Amino acid sequence: MGPPAPGDADDGTGQRTGAVIVVAGVALFATALLAGAALAPDVGAAGDDASGTLVGSHGGGAGLHERGSVYLLDGREIAWRAGDTDSYFDVTKLDNGSVMAGFMQSGYDECGPYESPCAHTGFRIIDPNPDSGADPEITHEYSFPVRSEKNSEVHDVELLDSGEFLVTDMDRERIFTVRGDEITWQWNASQRYDAPEDPTRTDWLHINDVDVIGEDRYLVSVRNAHQLVVVARGEGVVEVINEGDPESTRGDPTLLRQQHNPQWLGNDSVLVADSHNDRIVELERGADGEWTVAWEIYAAEGVNFNWPRDADRLANGNTLITDSLNKRVVEVNRSGETVWSYNTPEVPYEAERLPEGETVGGTSYADGGGDTTTIGEGRDVPVLSFLLVIVQTAVQTPFWFTEVHVAVTLVSLVAVLVGLGSIIRARVRARR
Template sequence: MRSKVPGLGGSRSAERAGALLALAGVVLFISSLVVGAALAPDVGAATDGETRQTLVGSHGGGPGLHEKGSVYLLDGREIQWRAGDTDSYFDVTMLPDGRVMAGFMDGGYTDCAPYESPCTRTGFRIIDPNAGSEAGPEIVSEYSFPVRTPKNSEVHDVERLDSGEYLVTDMEYERIFTVSEGEITWQWNASERYDAPADPTRTDWLHINDVDVISEDRYLVSVRNAHQLVIVERGEGVVEVINEGDGDGGSPSSRGDPTVLRQQHNPQWLGNGTVLVADSHNDRIVELRRNESGDWNVAWALYEAEGVTFNWPRDADRLPNGNTLVTDSLNKRIVEVNRTGATVWSYGTPQVPYEAERLPAGERVGGVAYADGGGATTIGEGRDVPVLSFLLVVLQTGLQTPFWFGEAHVAVALISLACVLGGAGTALRGRLRG
């Protein structure tokens, strides 16, 4: 006669239940990916049949986005030439002689003082495309300096002035400066306005990421972490603040209102008290207009293109034809939209783009303003789900998830993970009891 082992049936049931729960979690997650991919809209394929030339600065890919950076020229939808072999490239400008000026960051340098070798250096390069030659694009000159860390210390933008100087942004020391023949000729330090830490090189303090020339000796500067744009005049310092805010009694160190701008990139001065901005962490493109009281308000906002919400857009240029060229970084695409938000052209990029310029004009000072003063216009709607949106950005920058992977997929992933862990725990307890 067979004897029964007390609890054996219960332990086996627990193991089976645990295994089924874990399997259900895996199936749920895989199913969400399959459905998401199947229902994803067609992105990066729009065209009106017109051939365009677009210069792209590619941040790169991989964890932290600092791998496989490049500069390339799109002729229509084909890459005409490409310069790579660099950790990251950022803002790009086509010079009148056909060469390209680009902010960059790269590692492996041995000239590192005051830091240890090898190190990362950042600055700008002049690239000769040599289009059609066997040699391909060549770096013909470089201005760079060592940084403490490759993260949040880069030179993101450089402009060439009529004087022959180069105007440079610098996150390492949080300043803008001009350089000529390798020597700094002028600088504005953010510590003149903002309360500085003891050592700006040890923290991502302000993240100054863009500078544009408005007029002679007047520059529009993006102070990302303060959610502000400031106009700096040589010899005067800050003469105007866009999104000044009142956070600290109106003191110079107060941050701007993050509902107006939140960690923005690459503003463009349109003129007549209007500026176009990639409002990056609000996932939208905005036009800000100065009212009669001197305050800046959102007059036009665009949250989406091709049926897909923007995801960390970092550049927006108002083109001579009146359209807007948007670099939608984490969705890995460049889109051209008209005033109504309709997409007339788009391109899916191989890596995460930082900035794009439509040739031959490039980014200009001045342009058509969509805002007509008759009230704000909003196209699309934003998405900001507490916790889930933050986790989504972490996954996108670390794992390069596809554009259709959204907050719902993050929620399903968390539920699936809970099922797998819960099932594994149940099965293990059942086995131990058996």
């Protein structure tokens, strides 16, 4: 066998080049992270104090179904906390001091048609036991089994004057009332929307909120249709906000896009966490009956909102915002100035400022003239913004991790793979 032909063996150049590329990729990624952390604005520290703020925490971990909790903030300290549950959602303080909350929890044995163990969703009544010093205690639970933890939760519950509980159910896509264990009334979304054969097998509409806005009149958030509907008990849907194309029963995603937790401010105004447009928006009904943007805000404390899922117009006229993927609760005034903020330990779903909580009716920022007040600007980078949501939902990156970091991560990953490929090829050639 003669000597190898020129180029058949590697003299080390290929491996060195590959190593340089790998190091460059890792260095680029590390530099981007260090720069992001160093240049990040101060978030979650505005304001000296605030009266009690009640928080329902979705949790953390992949899919956000770990370490869910309900807790009360006394200023910046957690006065009490009820945890040990996969996820909690909407929270309401009742007149007797107890707290009502939607929840999701795995590990149940009573599973109906599903394999055991399974997940249950529903609502709980929690006694904080603030005076006794004892741990918070679950005093009542209404729940039912679901096929999957994902996109099947009860996100909201309201206590009616009748003593019934009004519940959202995104597993079967309905709202219903229950007294004890008996369902006393329900509205099925299939009365308005074209239903799949089995709603429990797909994230069809994702009904995530219901509020009482009048006698037997309920404001319902139909997330995946980008719509709010008013359901009258005994009549069905009597009004649609963001009707869009009536033929498709889907709203205009530039007006609302997979929203959460609307607050009815009055007959001509509604405040909405416009989640996938990453803004808080107040919609105003014009003389022609059309709903348009009267006020919108995209950022606070110099940081754009990232999947905000609650906004409450407070008694003082400010707006309390739950900015989920940035893991913060922030209060802003009409001009967008931050007056109070708090970094939450996990991803929050909803927050209420006590004692009033979320009210029906409130101060409107609309001027009645059809003008729009915009604070900040949107940030929707094709592909990168979508990937950012996936990353932040999976690993809960810090608030300063933006689309820029997603792009740098992709470039760095490609560089590392190219470099490793060069090293492997060089080693293979060297062995010939």
